[in-house]
Amino acid sequence: MDESENQFNAELMRRVARGDDRAFSALYERLAPALYGMALRMVHDAAEAEDVLQEGFTYIWRKAPSFDPCRSSVFAWAVLIVRHKAIDKLRIRQRDERLRESATGAADLETGIDEQSVQEPILRERRAEVRCALEQLAPEQRQALELAFFGGLTHEQIAERLETPLGTVKARIRRGLVKLRSFVTGGLHGRS
């Protein structure tokens, strides 16, 4: 997503904050496929993923006035909202560790879903760039970050899951994020 895309999303969000439902509709069309795909991967249940998306967009609609474009991009803001909703679902559901493992298995960037069939022209290019960036992470950094992101696991839980010292896990996550941060600040994903 380039700067013009971020600016466009921020403009949409400004209008959503004023109660413009057409802007909200446009935002939904832009972000829903990515957010729904993310929710599906987190909760591994279509009905719950739908609930997550519904709750996420309801929150976005209601909290749009509090969105600060100086602090984050619309995309990151929406992602983190939906992720929190999904984590809430995971916690409420209290499924066992095995389910989380299946939801956060490593190396599943390819899941057999026909991505071309999903109407997502805006993010398709960006997705390819992000995959390249993620592939540049050390495998253990990516694994730890995926467990944190998709499984909602804490540092301690990841350490336990991977049977790795807590300090090592902390370092992997921090270094991985710092490495990805250079991708963010490299101009490809400017702040909206």
Next chain:
Amino acid sequence: MDEAKEELAVKYVLGELAWLKEQRFRAALTQDRELREFTCEIEEAFALFALAAPPAAPPSDLPARIVRENPKIEGKNFIRGTLVPWALAACLALMCAVLAGSRIRTERKLTRLRDKEVRLEEALADLRRQDLLSQLKITTLQAQIDAYARARAVVIWDEAKNAGLIEMHDLPAPPPGKNYQLWVIDPKSPQPISAGLVPYPASGLGRVNFTPAKAVGTAGAFAVSVEKAGGSQTPQGQIVLLGK
């Protein structure tokens, strides 16, 4: 920044801080610019993982459910972009069952294209009203020949910067050995001004920033033509898209 601060920021982004610690951290963010920037950047980085999951189309009734949840959203607007195409498709399917033939199929395509065009114009009209874009000229380019009937392009032109951006949808591949070239038509210039080659967007959507070969006085129109490989000084090939 020291590692302890970085680790605290990471925990904040991952949502691991207890409530009180989170409030303290938020307070620290308002005071510490370096910490604030670092936190924002790793938050953006963390959010990138969303794109590691394959995208998926949400069910078509989800917008309606969101509308029910939020009475302040005008349902007719919110579902316009999602349910209406389905309803339209259903109506069209019925029509096709009754009225077979190429004429009906052609009309259906035209209806969809007009619908898309109207929505695009509406969106552009909205954007024109925004302060952000008030200084920009936005032009929709239309197909000039049947083979490009599905193709659409929008040019956003910043006169002050003498530069612009073209976004193209569903442009067919150029003939072998040919390139697309963008032209700016300035009424005061004897010839269209080249704005460079436009790479063929194989994914269906392409977006290119451009700067014309020389200063443009007034950008009266924009055109895309099919030119020999490497481009031409002046338009030699067929104009396939044009917008004023």
